[in-house]
Amino acid sequence: MFNIDTRSVTFNLILINVIVFIISSFVGERMVEWLGLFYPASPYFKPVQIVTHMFMHGGFMHIFFNMFALWMFGTVLERVWGPRRFMVYYFITGLGAVALHTAVQAWIVYNFTGSVHPPISVVNEYSQVAALYSSPTVGASGAIFGILVGFGMLFPNTELMMLFFPIPIKAKYFVLIYVVIELYQGIVMNPGDNVAHFAHLGGALFGFILVRIWNRDRHTLY
Numbered sequence: 001m002f003n004i005d006t007r008s009v010t011f012n013l014i015l016i017n018v019i020v021f022i023i024s025s026f027v028g029e030r031m032v033e034w035l036g037l038f039y040p041a042s043p044y045f046k047p048v049q050i051v052t053h054m055f056m057h058g059g060f061m062h063i064f065f066n067m068f069a070l071w072m073f074g075t076v077l078e079r080v081w082g083p084r085r086f087m088v089y090y091f092i093t094g095l096g097a098v099a100l101h102t103a104v105q106a107w108i109v110y111n112f113t114g115s116v117h118p119p120i121s122v123v124n125e126y127s128q129v130a131a132l133y134s135s136p137t138v139g140a141s142g143a144i145f146g147i148l149v150g151f152g153m154l155f156p157n158t159e160l161m162m163l164f165f166p167i168p169i170k171a172k173y174f175v176l177i178y179v180v181i182e183l184y185q186g187i188v189m190n191p192g193d194n195v196a197h198f199a200h201l202g203g204a205l206f207g208f209i210l211v212r213i214w215n216r217d218r219h220t221l222y
Contacts, residue, residue, distance in 0.1 A: 097142020
C-alpha cells in the first residue's frame with residue numbers, strides 16, 4: 001500500500017495539475033488561451049500566465065511524465081528540505097524557466113524584426129514571429145528539470161532505473177546527459193519541434209544556482 005501524505009506539497013502540486021488537466025480537457029483551446037504562457041509582447045499575454053502555464057499540459061503523456069518525475073524526485077527533495085523550502089524551489093525554478101525561455105524568444109523576435117516589441121503589422125510580415133506570438137507554452141517541465149537537477153546534485157551517486165532506459169545509471173550522469181540533449185535540441189531548433197527546450201534549461205540552471213547557494217556551507221552528498 002502507498003502511504004500518501006495529502007498534506008505534502010508534492011501531493012498537492014500533482015493534485016492541482018491533474019484537476020486543471022481534467023478541466024482543460026473539457027474546456028479545450030479556450031483554457032489554453034487563458035492560462036498558457038504567451039510571449040510578453042503578444043496581445044494574448046496576461047501576467048497571470050507566468051504562473052498558470054505551469055499547471056497546464058498539452059496531453060496525457062505530457063502530464064504523466066511530468067507528474068511521475070515530480071512524485072519520484074520531488075517527494076525525496078521535500079523530505080530533505082521540508083515543504084516550505086521545496087515549494088520555494090519549485091516555483092523559483094519554474095519562473096527561471098520562464099525567464100530563459102522568454103529571453104530566447106525575445107532574441108528570435110529581435111533577429112527578425114530589429115525589436116523585441118515590434119508592432120503587429122511588422123510581426124505579421126514574418127511567419128516565424130507570428131507563430132511565436134500566437135503559440136502558448138504550457139507545462140511544469142521547467143520546474144521538473146529544476147527538481148531533476150536538485151536531485152542529481154544532492155544524490156549524485158544514486159542509481160536510477162528509468163522506464164525507457166533499463167540500465168542502472170547514476171543520477172549525476174543521467175541529469176547531465178539529459179541537460180546536454182536539451183541544449184543540443186534547443187540550439188538546433190528542428191522544424192516542427194514544439195518543445196520549449198530553453199524553458200527546461202532555465203529550470204535546470206536556476207535549480208543548479210539555488211542548490212549551490214543553499215549548500216555552500218554543506219558538503220554532504222547522498
